[in-house]
Amino acid sequence: MDHDKTVGRKGKGVLYVFSAGNGRVRGDNCAADGYLNRIDTIAIACVRADGEPPLYSEACNAVMATAYSGGNTDPIKIITTDIFGTCTCEHTGTSAASPFVAGVLALALEANPGLTWRDAQHLLAWSCDVAPVSHSAGWERNARKLWYHPAYGFGLINAFKLVSLAKGWTNVPPQAKCEIPVDVGTVTDFSKASSWKQSVNVTACSGTADEVKFQDCRSSNTSTRIDFNVVPVYQELNITGRGVNIIVLDDGIDYGHEDLAASFSPDLSYNFNNDTNDCRPRSSDSRNKHGTRCAGQLVMKPNNSKCGVGICYGAKVG
Ligand SMILES: [Ca+2]
Numbered sequence: 001m002d003h004d005k006t007v008g009r010k011g012k013g014v015l016y017v018f019s020a021g022n023g024r025v026r027g028d029n030c031a032a033d034g035y036l037n038r039i040d041t042i043a044i045a046c047v048r049a050d051g052e053p054p055l056y057s058e059a060c061n062a063v064m065a066t067a068y069s070g071g072n073t074d075p076i077k078i079i080t081t082d083i084f085g086t087c088t089c090e091h092t093g094t095s096a097a098s099p100f101v102a103g104v105l106a107l108a109l110e111a112n113p114g115l116t117w118r119d120a121q122h123l124l125a126w127s128c129d130v131a132p133v134s135h136s137a138g139w140e141r142n143a144r145k146l147w148y149h150p151a152y153g154f155g156l157i158n159a160f161k162l163v164s165l166a167k168g169w170t171n172v173p174p175q176a177k178c179e180i181p182v183d184v185g186t187v188t189d190f191s192k193a194s195s196w197k198q199s200v201n202v203t204a205c206s207g208t209a210d211e212v213k214f215q216d217c218r219s220s221n222t223s224t225r226i227d228f229n230v231v232p233v234y235q236e237l238n239i240t241g242r243g244v245n246i247i248v249l250d251d252g253i254d255y256g257h258e259d260l261a262a263s264f265s266p267d268l269s270y271n272f273n274n275d276t277n278d279c280r281p282r283s284s285d286s287r288n289k290h291g292t293r294c295a296g297q298l299v300m301k302p303n304n305s306k307c308g309v310g311i312c313y314g315a316k317v318g
Pocket of ligand 1: 308
């Protein structure tokens with residue numbers, strides 16, 4: 001991933017979007033996940049249609065933003081493609097939230113192919129809506145007056161705002177490294193369910209060349225609608241993800257599916273089981289449907305009376 005950050009997309013960096021995890025009800029915390037805690041990845045939590053987080057969606061300071069999914073017993077879940085050429089209305093978990101954000105970022109990349117991995121994070125911070133999820137306690141403003149909540153990140157993703165902002169975006173400066181030595185005292189052993197807390201006041205390297213300062217509060221939105229606002233991206237901006245490549249790191253894609261075939265690219269695919277680019281899921285195990293479902297959320301074909309419409313249906317997937 002270090003390679004992808006510095007070399008991928010001709011130096012602009014691959015955008016990695018991860019689900020924040022489904023174990024909150026068991027006490028899991030996404031801060032314990034090394035992938036989510038990398039500064040160059042984007043962790044996504046979820047809410048149900050009523051704006052409440054399902055019991056499984058984890059909270060930690062790695063969470064950048066929120067998208068929709070369904071609760072465990074919720075009748076409203078996500079419609080997408082399924083294996084064996086079928087459709088499902090049962091896709092759920094944070095697994096269903098992160099593809100929506102990946103799809104919106106794909107739309108942003110069509111709008112502005114020059115975006116870096118850092119720009120993507122800034123765009124999320126400045127365009128997400130807080131109002132639809134503001135009813136929960138625990139929101140705090142950061143040093144640049146942006147609202148933040150560990151269960152929602154910077155709020156609910158808003159495709160039209162993010163892509164519109166991306167169109168005229170000026171690249172943020174390269175990453176600066178602010179290092180502040182912290183004495184955490186004696187090393188402590190942890191057992192399950194034990195906890196340890198220490199507070200440290202930091203200055204964000206104020207007054208130095210590496211001062212953390214390039215965040216501000218550009219957008220405020222009082223809308224309370226639960227809506228990604230993706231339709232105006234198609235209708236007003238004529239953007240569908242064209243020219244953008246997305247890789248679903250998962251258990252395979254049923255690429256012959258009539259809602260996926262046109263967007264599938266073998267050049268983007270690799271099967272680690274047999275070292276080929278044939279990424280069809282093993283049909284002997286019907287649990288291998290996760291990747292097909294996530295891929296459908298991204299690129300389902302529109303106007304074919306099958307399943308639904310992918311959020312960035314003009315993109316390529318593998
Ligand atoms: Ca379709």
